[in-house]
Amino acid sequence: MEKPVRRGRATEKTAVTISDVAKAAGVSTATVSRALANPAHVRADKRAKVLEAVARLGYAPNEVARTLRAGSSRMILILVPPHYNTSFFSTILDSIHNELASNGYTMIIGSLESPTEDGRNLTSLVFTRQLDGIIVLACTIPSRLQHSVFDAGIPVVSVCAEVGGHSIPTVVLNDEECAVLQAEHLISLGHRKLMYVAGIDGDYNEVQRYSGFRKTLVANRIDPQLAPRFQGDYRMQSGAAAARTFLEMADRPTGVVCCSDEMAIGFIRGITDAGLSCPRDVSVVGFDGIEYTDYFEPTITTIRQPRSDLGSSGARLMLRALAGDKVPTDTRIVLPGELLVRRSTMSLETESV
Amino acid sequence: MEKPVRRGRATEKTAVTISDVAKAAGVSTATVSRALANPAHVRADKRAKVLEAVARLGYAPNEVARTLRAGSSRMILILVPPHYNTSFFSTILDSIHNELASNGYTMIIGSLESPTEDGRNLTSLVFTRQLDGIIVLACTIPSRLQHSVFDAGIPVVSVCAEVGGHSIPTVVLNDEECAVLQAEHLISLGHRKLMYVAGIDGDYNEVQRYSGFRKTLVANRIDPQLAPRFQGDYRMQSGAAAARTFLEMADRPTGVVCCSDEMAIGFIRGITDAGLSCPRDVSVVGFDGIEYTDYFEPTITTIRQPRSDLGSSGARLMLRALAGDKVPTDTRIVLPGELLVRRSTMSLETESV
DNA sequence: TTGTAAGCGTTATCAA
DNA sequence: TTGATAACGCTTACAA
Numbered sequence: 001m002e003k004p005v006r007r008g009r010a011t012e013k014t015a016v017t018i019s020d021v022a023k024a025a026g027v028s029t030a031t032v033s034r035a036l037a038n039p040a041h042v043r044a045d046k047r048a049k050v051l052e053a054v055a056r057l058g059y060a061p062n063e064v065a066r067t068l069r070a071g072s073s074r075m076i077l078i079l080v081p082p083h084y085n086t087s088f089f090s091t092i093l094d095s096i097h098n099e100l101a102s103n104g105y106t107m108i109i110g111s112l113e114s115p116t117e118d119g120r121n122l123t124s125l126v127f128t129r130q131l132d133g134i135i136v137l138a139c140t141i142p143s144r145l146q147h148s149v150f151d152a153g154i155p156v157v158s159v160c161a162e163v164g165g166h167s168i169p170t171v172v173l174n175d176e177e178c179a180v181l182q183a184e185h186l187i188s189l190g191h192r193k194l195m196y197v198a199g200i201d202g203d204y205n206e207v208q209r210y211s212g213f214r215k216t217l218v219a220n221r222i223d224p225q226l227a228p229r230f231q232g233d234y235r236m237q238s239g240a241a242a243a244r245t246f247l248e249m250a251d252r253p254t255g256v257v258c259c260s261d262e263m264a265i266g267f268i269r270g271i272t273d274a275g276l277s278c279p280r281d282v283s284v285v286g287f288d289g290i291e292y293t294d295y296f297e298p299t300i301t302t303i304r305q306p307r308s309d310l311g312s313s314g315a316r317l318m319l320r321a322l323a324g325d326k327v328p329t330d331t332r333i334v335l336p337g338e339l340l341v342r343r344s345t346m347s348l349e350t351e352s353v
Numbered sequence: 354m355e356k357p358v359r360r361g362r363a364t365e366k367t368a369v370t371i372s373d374v375a376k377a378a379g380v381s382t383a384t385v386s387r388a389l390a391n392p393a394h395v396r397a398d399k400r401a402k403v404l405e406a407v408a409r410l411g412y413a414p415n416e417v418a419r420t421l422r423a424g425s426s427r428m429i430l431i432l433v434p435p436h437y438n439t440s441f442f443s444t445i446l447d448s449i450h451n452e453l454a455s456n457g458y459t460m461i462i463g464s465l466e467s468p469t470e471d472g473r474n475l476t477s478l479v480f481t482r483q484l485d486g487i488i489v490l491a492c493t494i495p496s497r498l499q500h501s502v503f504d505a506g507i508p509v510v511s512v513c514a515e516v517g518g519h520s521i522p523t524v525v526l527n528d529e530e531c532a533v534l535q536a537e538h539l540i541s542l543g544h545r546k547l548m549y550v551a552g553i554d555g556d557y558n559e560v561q562r563y564s565g566f567r568k569t570l571v572a573n574r575i576d577p578q579l580a581p582r583f584q585g586d587y588r589m590q591s592g593a594a595a596a597r598t599f600l601e602m603a604d605r606p607t608g609v610v611c612c613s614d615e616m617a618i619g620f621i622r623g624i625t626d627a628g629l630s631c632p633r634d635v636s637v638v639g640f641d642g643i644e645y646t647d648y649f650e651p652t653i654t655t656i657r658q659p660r661s662d663l664g665s666s667g668a669r670l671m672l673r674a675l676a677g678d679k680v681p682t683d684t685r686i687v688l689p690g691e692l693l694v695r696r697s698t699m700s701l702e703t704e705s706v
Numbered sequence: 707t708t709g710t711a712a713g714c715g716t717t718a719t720c721a722a
Numbered sequence: 723t724t725g726a727t728a729a730c731g732c733t734t735a736c737a738a
Contacts, residue, residue, distance in 0.1 A: 015480075017731060028709045033733060043707060063481040064426070065731035068417045068714050086439020106478065108461045125459065127368075128416040236648050269648040295589050295622040297650040370715060381725045386717060396723060418715035421730050709738080719728080 016059045024053040036061065073130040076100055076318060080111045081139045083235065085262060087290040088307070089137065092159065095311030096135060103319055105132070126152050133318050136163055140203060155321035159314035161204040169321070169331035171314045175205050178303045178337040179212030182257045182285045185301065185339055187220050190348030191255030191283060194222070196229045197242045197267060199259035209259055209287070228253065232263050239266020246282075247274050254282055254348055261286035261293050264300050268344065283345035289337075298343035306335045369412045377406040389414065426483040429453055429671060433464045434492045436588065438615060440643040441660070442490065445512065448664030449488060456672055458485070479505045486671050489516055493556060508674035512667035514557040522674070522684035524667045528558050531656045531690040532565030535610045535638045538654065538692055540573050543701030544608030544636060547575070549582045550595045550620060552612035562612055562640070581606065585616050592616030596623020599635075607635055607701055614639035614646050617653050621697065636698035642690075651696035659688045 022029045027046055035042045035050040042050070053059070067073040078096060080089060093109070100107050110125060125131065126148050134149060138160035141149060149156060150166055158170040186194060196213050199206035214224040230245055232238035239262060246252060246267070258264040264286030268278045278284050278298060286293055289304035313333050321327045375382045380399055388395045388403040395403070406412070420426040431449060433442060446462070453460050463478060478484065479501050487502055491513035494502060502509060503519055511523040539547060549566050552559035567577040583598050585591035592615060599605060600623070611617040617639030621631045631637050631651060639646055642657035666686050674680045 015731095018733095019731080029732080030709060030711095030734075031707090034708090037733080041707075046708085060480045062421075062483075062731050064417055064421045064483050065714090066733075068415075068421050068716090068730090069732045069734085071714075073417070083443070084439070086437070086443065090436070090439065127413045130415075130417050236644060240648075265645070265648050269650070272650055291589060292618070292645060295593075295618050297622070297625055368715095371717095372715080382716080383718080383725060383727090384723085387724090390717085394723075399724085415715050418730090419717075421714090421732090422716045422718080424730075707738105710736090712733100712735090714732090716730085717728100719726105721726090722724085 015062070016057045018059070018061065020057055021050065021053045021059045024057060025049040067130050071130065072132050074105050075131055076105050076107050076133045076135060077125065077131050078107055078109050079134060079136045079139050079141070080109060081137065082111065084111065084138070085234075085288075085290065087292060088261075088288050088305075091307040092137065092311035095308040096159075096315045099312045099315030099319065105319075105322075107135075126154075133157070133322055135159055135314055135318055136161075138205070140164065140200075155318060155327070157314050157318045157321065159310055164204070167329040169317045169327045169329060171310055171317065171333040171335065173205075173305050173310070173337050174334050175208035175337075176212035176215075178287070178339075179209035179257070180216045181337070181339040182287065182303060183213050183216035184220075185285060185341065185345065186255035186257065186283055187216070187222075189255070189283060189345060191253075192220075192222055193251070193253040193255065194227045195242075195246060195253040195256045196227060197232050197239060197256060197258040197263050198229055199232060199234045199263075201231055206259055213257055232259065234260040234262060236262045236266035236269075239263030239268075240270040241266075243267045243270020243274070246271065247276075252282070255345075256282060256284045258284060258286050261288045261290045261300060261302055264302070264344070265292065265296055268296070268298075268300075279344050279346040285345060289340060293340075293342070301342045301345040302340050303337045304340050305337050309335050368415070369410045371412070371414065373410055374403065374406045374412045377410060378402040420483050424483065425485050427458050428482070428484050429458050429460050429486045429488060430478065430484050431460050431462050432487060432489045432492050432494070433462060434490065435464065437464065437491070438587075438641075438643065440645060441614075441641050441658075444660040445490065445664035448661040449512075449668045452665045452668035452672065458672075458675075460488075479507075486510070486675055488512055488667055488671055489514075489521075491558070493517065493553075508671060508680070510667050510671045510674065510680075512663055517557070520682040522670045522680045522682060524663055524670065524686040524688065526558075526658050526663065526690050527687050528561035528690075529565035529568075531640070531692075532562035532610070533569045534690070534692040535562075535640065535656060536566050536569035537573075538638060538694065539608035539610065539636055539698065540569070540575075542608070542636060542698060544606075545573075545575055546604070546606040546608070547580045548595075548599060548606040548609045549580060550585050550592060550609060550611040550616050551582055552585060552587045552616075554584055559612055566610055585612065587613040587615060589615045589619035589622075592619020592621075593623040594619075596620045596627070599624065600627050600629075605635070608698075609635060609637045611637060611639050614641045614643045614653060614655055617655070617697070618645065618649055621649070621651075621653075632697050632699040638698060642693060646693075646695070654695045654698040655693050656690045657693050658690050662688050 018029045018032050021032045027050060031042060031046060032050050035047045039047055097107050131154060133155045136158045141163060156168050158168055160172060162170050198210060217224045217227060230242040232242055256267060258267060264284050268284055271278060271282060286300045286302035289302050293300035293302050317327060371382045371385050375385045380403060384395060384399060385403050388400045392400055450460050484507060486508045489511045494516060509521050511521055513525060515523050551563060570577045570580060583595040585595055609620060611620060617637050621637055624631060624635060639653045639655035642655050646653035646655050670680060
């Protein structure tokens with residue numbers, strides 16, 4: 001037998017490999033591999049020897065080699081939206097992580113955040129890092145990226161929004177009904193001149209919520225055409241911009257429905273700077289239920305999203321798909337939001353006292 | 354020549370490999386590899402043929418195989434603290450990402466977030482996924498993890514805090530001086546009864562800032578022993594808890610220095626709920642400069658951290674180390690913070706008018 | 707139940 | 723400058 005000649009770069013710090021363990025335990029590498037991955041198929045005494053050697057040598061399987069050979073990395077990519085609000089998403093990420101980790105999967109986070117990030121990095125990540133799956137979190141996927149994401153042949157699950165153009169298993173909030181809750185709340189307080197501060201135009205959540213808003217007006221015999229709609233982008237600055245528009249109106253609305261809490265905060269800041277007061281001069285409802293709404297002055301009436309459930313339901317859908325279970329592409333899990341009434345809204349009557 | 358028998362699992366979707374390209378271009382796989390990684394070492398005409406084939410077949414090198422062979426993944430792990438505040442960290446992550454991405458590195462984010470995450474996942478990530486480096490972001494590393502992180506033989510850089518016990522290249526804010534700015538600002542407004550709302554006990558930033566706070570009192574002939582220190586944890590809830598403690602005091606301070614913006618927000622919420630007003634009854638200074646401070650009512654006086662610079666400086670340190678440059682372990686880059694005076698602080702005299 | 711050995715897709719050494 | 727080929731460390735089909 002020929003002595004194997006070492007080729008390639010010299011390993012600076014030779015890690016413990018499976019053959020070291022095999023040698024130490026007096027078995028073959030195959031047995032070590034089996035003892036670790038498939039304990040039932042290895043006789044107890046050998047298994048014990050292997051485990052002892054593993055512990056003694058501090059062996060950890062090289063995941064890169066495992067991935068190359070087995071064709072699966074046990075890594076799930078979570079796509080998060082640009083400028084995502086951690087106040088909102090961290091809970092979701094956390095619940096996804098818990099669900100995946102307890103099933104042996106690692107999650108890595110990819111964002112379309114920076115200007116330099118046109119998705120090419122992620123594309124290559126998807127194609128070349130042997131990802132096992134992708135969870136899309138409230139993202140609109142650029143078409144360039146869509147191509148690669150959906151062609152990679154790995155399961156994709158969407159959470160918090162539907163991905164336009166592709167039918168994939170999805171977990172969403174009952175966005176439309178929640179917007180109904182927002183508007184009905186204001187109307188029940190006597191407000192009939194309403195304004196709508198929109199999220200990113202065309203965005204799934206935005207479309208759903210605006211639809212609920214309009215339907216509620218119609219149901220209450222208010223002409224939706226007369227309710228101003230401000231085009232925002234979910235962020236605080238656009239809420240402040242909405243306030244500027246609001247302030248210039250001759251016949252100002254008395255109730256404002258916002259598509260995010262951040263915009264509600266920005267809006268209230270804007271009208272406060274102009275000497276108006278919330279809720280005395282105008283009632284404002286937010287959406288999401290981020291922690292800040294409970295600390296802001298005034299505390300903000302909003303829709304609480306079941307973040308943990310959204311995340312874990314999405315992760316479980318992914319795990320099912322990874323387990324080979326054929327999850328129908330039209331699977332929709334719809335979770336209910338909840339109206340939290342706080343101090344940014346008050347009845348119109350009270351105001352005129 | 355023997356026909357190679359296909360062993361192992363059948364590949365469902367055979368991706369384009371380097372040998373497909375080699376075949377199409379009429380060269381060897383070695384030449385393809387060189388044409389891509391080391392263009393100068395390949396004759397122009399062959400290189401052109403290779404590139405054409407790459408483009409035509411849509412070839413993307415399998416990074417897993419590359420990593421296994423080359424021993425480097427071009428992946429950097431960013432360790433983020435539990436419950437990290439995105440409002441603050443997203444800018445830092447973004448600048449790190451930009452710096453790394455433009456040098457061919459991918460960043461992955463690992464957090465010590467969840468209760469189930471005791472660091473074992475990350476340990477295995479470090480050891481088994483062939484990471485090239487670790488950037489520790491404002492983290493206190495659990496000792497269990499420290500072992501693996503520092504023994505992995507890859508460069509580690511710390512950003513926003515020093516890692517206790519190990520000397521590694523670090524980028525930090527001049528925390529102590531910033532705390533001096535906070536305290537001096539209040540003192541210059543006539544406040545001499547000051548309270549300090551602390552971050553996590555023993556935490557690097559906390560220690561530095563408290564030191565600056567105490568020094569400023571001493572320099573102004575105020576006995577630091579008489580200034581109450583509330584033990585918080587950087588988060589909003591603990592700010593509200595600090596307010597409850599404050600409210601019970603017989604002789605209430607008139608100025609409050611907080612170790613984070615979130616605690617400042619929580620504190621103001623707490624005293625507002627009790628019928629007090631900020632800044633009329635008490636002046637409050639935050640720390641970090643998150644966007645919310647500019648939207649909260651009142652807007653909050655705080656310390657602005659140079660987040661982009663913190664991130665990119667840290668990333669550049671990492672890139673230097675990856676390039677083989679021996680970065681001294683005692684490297685310290687200290688960046689200056691800036692006091693932003695807003696409306697949560699006012700002069701004590703004005704109050705007594 | 708166990709061992710042998712092929713092969714995952716790349717890079718890098720060596721010889722030409 | 724190029725090609726043949728040996729690893730990288732692991733899993734797994736197959737034979738024993």
